[in-house]
Amino acid sequence: MPKREFKVPRKGRGRPDFSEETYDIKKGKVYNEFWPQEDERWKVFLFSWPPTAKLKGGASVHLLDIETFLSVPYTTPAGWFARFAEWMGSFDKKTMLTVLMDDNPPFLLLYPVQGDTHEYEKISFFDSRYFDPNAEEPHTWDFIITNTDTEDAIGCAQTALIMQRVGTPEMKEKKVRCPKCGFDNIVPIEQNKITCVNCGYIFVVPYYGRRVI
Numbered sequence: 391m392p393k394r395e396f397k398v399p400r401k402g403r404g405r406p407d408f409s410e411e412t413y414d415i416k417k418g419k420v421y422n423e424f425w426p427q428e429d430e431r432w433k434v435f436l437f438s439w440p441p442t443a444k445l446k447g448g449a450s451v452h453l454l455d456i457e458t459f460l461s462v463p464y465t466t467p468a469g470w471f472a473r474f475a476e477w478m479g480s481f482d483k484k485t486m487l488t489v490l491m492d493d494n495p496p497f498l499l500l501y502p503v504q505g506d507t508h509e510y511e512k513i514s515f516f517d518s519r520y521f522d523p524n525a526e527e528p529h530t531w532d533f534i535i536t537n538t539d540t541e542d543a544i545g546c547a548q549t550a551l552i553m554q555r556v557g558t559p560e561m562k563e564k565k566v567r568c569p570k571c572g573f574d575n576i577v578p579i580e581q582n583k584i585t586c587v588n589c590g591y592i593f594v595v596p597y598y599g600r601r602v603i
């Protein structure tokens with residue numbers, strides 16, 4: 391594994407404490423653990439009914455990568471650790487989230503009916519470093535919402551991964567799917583406003599990585 395270079399002097403064991411340098415953390419708006427560190431970035435996946443039609447009774451849907459509008463499964467590349475960090479959901483019918491990492495057994499997480507679940511957590515099983523400590527392999531993540539009721543449901547669901555860079559070059563570009571014509575545009579990774587090169591449609595996507603400011 392390449393040697394990692396930190397800008398802040400190390401004191402004791404573990405990772406350097408960036409809290410004295412980070413304005414947002416001083417304001418107390420973001421938990422330190424959930425603000426991307428310099429070598430980290432988030433991936434956020436979600437779906438919402440509406441604006442799409444209701445989720446039909448018995449139906450399953452893969453969440454969307456909201457930075458690109460591509461459907462999961464999402465593959466975290468070699469050179470990055472990835473851990474499941476957050477899941478939320480709010481539905482008017484019985485639903486469940488299926489979490490899959492590679493070919494491991496699926497986890498079925500049940501949402502309460504007419505309730506709201508929002509968990510920031512690390513489920514130890516879903517951390518690629520315990521399977522691949524040198525981050526030598528890509529890993530596949532899938533998030534599937536299933537309406538286990540017989541009636542159609544409204545609601546929303548979101549999951550998040552935190553990826554930590556181990557030694558590979560920074561990702562510079564991303565593939566973003568045009569919501570109007572379906573064309574896959576290649577754009578710089580931090581770009582929010584996208585103009586589809588195929589149809590000219592202009593739309594906006596979020597970016598959850600750390601910006602250089």
Ligand SMILES: [Zn+2]
Binds near residue numbers: 569572588589
């Ligand atoms: Zn387009």
